[in-house]
Amino acid sequence: MYLKLGSVPTVVVSNADMAEEIHKSHDSVFCSRPIRAVTNRLSYGGHGVTFASYGEGWRQLRKISVAELYTTKRIQYLRAIREEEVRVLIKTIAEISAADQMPNVSDMARCLLNNIICRQAFGRRCSNDGECRRNKFHDQLWESSKLLGAFCPSDFFPSMGFLDRLTGFHGHLEKAFNFFDNLLEEEIEDHLKCDNEDDRDFMGVLLRLQKDTSLGFSLTENKSRLSSWYANTNSLRRLRLLILCLVLQEIFLGGSDSTASVIEFGMLELALNPRVMNKAQEESDLQKLTYLKLVVKEILRHRPPGPIPSPHESMKDVNVRGYDIPAKTRVITNIWAIMRDPQFWKDPEVFWPERFEDNDLQYKGQDFQYIPFSTGRRICPGMNLAVTGVELTLANLLHCFNWELPDGMKPEDVDLSETVRFLFQLKTPLQLKATPAF
Numbered sequence: 001m002y003l004k005l006g007s008v009p010t011v012v013v014s015n016a017d018m019a020e021e022i023h024k025s026h027d028s029v030f031c032s033r034p035i036r037a038v039t040n041r042l043s044y045g046g047h048g049v050t051f052a053s054y055g056e057g058w059r060q061l062r063k064i065s066v067a068e069l070y071t072t073k074r075i076q077y078l079r080a081i082r083e084e085e086v087r088v089l090i091k092t093i094a095e096i097s098a099a100d101q102m103p104n105v106s107d108m109a110r111c112l113l114n115n116i117i118c119r120q121a122f123g124r125r126c127s128n129d130g131e132c133r134r135n136k137f138h139d140q141l142w143e144s145s146k147l148l149g150a151f152c153p154s155d156f157f158p159s160m161g162f163l164d165r166l167t168g169f170h171g172h173l174e175k176a177f178n179f180f181d182n183l184l185e186e187e188i189e190d191h192l193k194c195d196n197e198d199d200r201d202f203m204g205v206l207l208r209l210q211k212d213t214s215l216g217f218s219l220t221e222n223k224s225r226l227s228s229w230y231a232n233t234n235s236l237r238r239l240r241l242l243i244l245c246l247v248l249q250e251i252f253l254g255g256s257d258s259t260a261s262v263i264e265f266g267m268l269e270l271a272l273n274p275r276v277m278n279k280a281q282e283e284s285d286l287q288k289l290t291y292l293k294l295v296v297k298e299i300l301r302h303r304p305p306g307p308i309p310s311p312h313e314s315m316k317d318v319n320v321r322g323y324d325i326p327a328k329t330r331v332i333t334n335i336w337a338i339m340r341d342p343q344f345w346k347d348p349e350v351f352w353p354e355r356f357e358d359n360d361l362q363y364k365g366q367d368f369q370y371i372p373f374s375t376g377r378r379i380c381p382g383m384n385l386a387v388t389g390v391e392l393t394l395a396n397l398l399h400c401f402n403w404e405l406p407d408g409m410k411p412e413d414v415d416l417s418e419t420v421r422f423l424f425q426l427k428t429p430l431q432l433k434a435t436p437a438f
């Protein structure tokens with residue numbers, strides 16, 4: 001579908017055939033990102049991985065982060081952190097249910113992920129010791145996520161940037177992202193003071209890398225733009241640190257709430273489908289978790305946390321199936337519609353993990369009817385980290401507790417409405433009754 005959103009030409013991709021055409025046959029043309037007010041601020045003028053335009057800087061940084069942060073070896077290495085944090089979550093839920101209260105699954109999933117990501121990134125938790133309850137990151141991440149998905153006038157009328165100031169959008173943006181700037185600066189200072197440049201956490205890896213002059217990526221070209229945000233920043237080393245730490249910021253924004261949403265929606269679907277919950281709880285081979293893996297695949301199909309990922313942009317004029325698409329056309333891929341297309345999916349509205357039993361659909365973006373992590377050069381690099389964390393968490397929640405809707409509540413009474421910001425989240429936080437299983 002071709003649209004003109006404001007003054008911006010836009011193509012919406014909402015079926016698997018077209019996704020293959022755009023993200024496979026013509027991926028080299030469509031793998032860039034448009035410059036938008038919010039992502040420009042977040043990425044200090046188009047740096048980092050997630051919001052950078054396609055080019056040498058993006059290629060290098062993506063290659064480094066995939067090789068250093070998202071490998072199977074590193075996921076294994078971080079396993080102890082995930083397991084410890086899930087234990088804290090289980091202990092907190094046990095305390096809440098012992099006090100005859102109901103855990104707020106939505107808040108707790110976010111808290112769990114904030115702690116896991118914080119420890120993976122900086123080597124420390126963001127909650128009080130020994131508990132998994134709402135913490136200061138919740139509101140900040142929520143605010144940033146809201147801004148990433150919010151209507152911003154200059155995104156549709158790029159020549160009218162002044163509207164962002166008049167509407168107050170610019171001020172909100174500065175306030176929200178100053179939090180991350182300060183957090184990252186503090187963490188860098190702390191790590192440098194401790195001379196913690198080993199590979200225990202992502203920050204340690206990045207500090208090692210930024211010293212490596214053989215990497216050959218130039219982080220200096222946009223120094224003037226960066227300097228306007230960092231008036232005191234004039235040393236090259238510091239600039240390199242800031243850019244590399246953007247990768248950490250992206251891990252927070254990309255990895256925390258998205259993974260937490262899968263847990264939130266997963267528990268919702270299981271509470272609404274006791275047959276599926278019982279079958280997953282009865283699974284005997286806890287090493288393989290064959291059925292739970294199908295459940296996670298179905299959660300990601302039925303309720304993908306990023307239903308409409310950050311847009312791509314074409315880098316030159318191109319002809320796709322007879323249609324001329326000019327350079328700088330924005331491409332929005334509607335993952336949600338693709339994964340509910342009745343042409344590929346039987347009863348797409350029904351939550352039915354068994355649909356994955358007889359096929360070999362994988363997350364890797366090769367099967368264009370199933371792309372919860374997108375596809376092509378921009379495919380989510382954190383998918384294995386995310387899936388491992390979701391499987392571990394759900395397996396423990398189901399193994400340790402029986403879960404039910406609150407007393408007297410029927411499935412049809414549950415508020416299923418979602419807010420779509422940058423990510424899908426439930427409007428009303430999910431509260432469930434948890435009874436210890438032993």
Ligand code: HEM
Nearest residue numbers: 049050251254255258259306309373374378380381382386
């Ligand atoms: C279940 C959880 C997750 C889902 C469903 C998800 C999904 C996605 C999607 C749809 C994209 C957009 C790709 C595109 O533009 O075509 C993306 C990009 C990205 N994700 Fe994830 N993600 C998840 C977890 C994570 C985690 C845990 C991390 C890191 C720790 C992460 C890091 C990133 C990064 C850095 C990008 C930008 C890639 C680029 O532009 O080159 N994500 N993700």
